[in-house]
Amino acid sequence: MASKAVMEKYAKLAVVSGVNVQPGQMLVISASVTDYEFVRMCVKAAYEAGAGYVKINWHDEQDNLMNYQYASTETLEETPQWKYDMTDWEHKKGCCYLHVISDTPGLMKDIDPTKIQRVQAAYSKKNAPLKKYTMNNDGQWSIVALPSAGWANKVFPDKKEDEAVEALMDAILMSVRVNEENDPVEEWNKHNAEILGHSKMLNDYNFKALHFTNELGTDLTVELVKNHIWGGGCEYSTKGVLFNPNMPTEENFCMPLKTGVNGKVYASMPLSYQGKLIEDFWLEFKDGKVVNYGAKKEQDVLKSLVEFDEGSCYLGEVALISYDSPIKNTGILFYNTLFDENASCHLALGDAYPMNVKGGTEMTDEDLAAAGANKSMTHVDFMFGSRQMHIEGICQDGSTVTVFDHGNFVF
Structure with missing residues (x-):
């Protein structure tokens, strides 16, 4: 598995080049409970970069699966006002968002798609006014990934589970330009310059x-x-802060x-x-x-x-x-x-x-x-x-x- 030093590099990259948290700014991290070790690295990197406060929104995909298996559609369609108000508060604080994803592909394959659609549509309708914050780049946001056992087994079905997880981690790190020897932040500066060059020609x-x-x-x-x-590569928030929404x-x-x-x-x-x-x-x-x-x-x-x-x-x-x-x-x-x-x-x-x-x-x-x-x-x-x-x-x-x-x- 990747060394602690490499994972710390990855966490710093997510915080510095991904969301580019600003001095005094609040960072909100969304992540699976299984990824707590990496999240702690991100929290430390964020405070070292000057973040004012780091807030974590935890979730668990197995809990979510059981909710869809056992709770009624009507129950799941309800979006509590306090959740809306919490996100609205985050926006008013001028936060930035880091999403750490490690979802298992096909986890919901046995769930009625109509049920999923109704629940997601109800959630989207309730939260539609909040969507502009990231769609308009009012605040910085970024998505990075970590391997889960379920995801790794899907990608590498012929490998043992621990080998599959390691192989997927190696592939993720390669894709985001992180290794033992390099400075990934500098690598991303060069990469962004190349993408921006294509955008300039297309715009011209x-x-x-x-x-x-x-x-x-x-x-x-x-x-x-x-x-x-x-557009492509790095973007600017409406406040003029450079960030990378997707890594890779x-x-x-x-x-x-x-x-x-x-x-x-x-x-x-x-x-x-x-x-x-x-x-x-x-x-x-x-x-x-x-x-x-x-x-x-x-x-x-x-x-x-x-x-x-x-x-x-x-x-x-x-x-x-x-x-x-x-x-x-x-x-x-x-x-x-x-x-x-x-x-x-x-x-x-x-x-x-x-x-x-x-x-x-x-x-x-x-x-x-x-x-x-x-x-x-x-x-x-x-x-x-x-x-x-x-x-x-x-x-x-x-x-x-x-x-x-x-x-x-x-x-």
């Missing part, structure tokens, strides 16, 4: 649309909103025009959603909306995603990632969106990020809708990149520029 081209084709059958045109902004990350992402998506897309990787794995699925779009879809496994779960709410059948994000990327080159299917989305071009059904349109973080919901942004209570990424992905950028004058060839950026 100011494409009207992107046309995707590949060997899986994808033939999809995604129009971008006017005055769009390509390899993507450059933008905002599709809600009504400007047409064609068919085939997923290139399974999607873990609601604790289940949707496999071999496709979506067909017309004027932005999903009009048809199918999946070889868990089609009912795909249905619950597409029909989650009025906006979940439209796109909120398009992201570009070269096939020849560090995570893809591991040859590992992580069964976790944080990692798998960074091994492949991906799209997201649901809410759009306001930062992807000029002035978006200051816009009202009505202004964003008028700009062409999609609105939803959900935001779910799915992967569609492949070895033969070809992307043509369609310029404002109708001319085209090759952006990807054989799965990779050409510039």
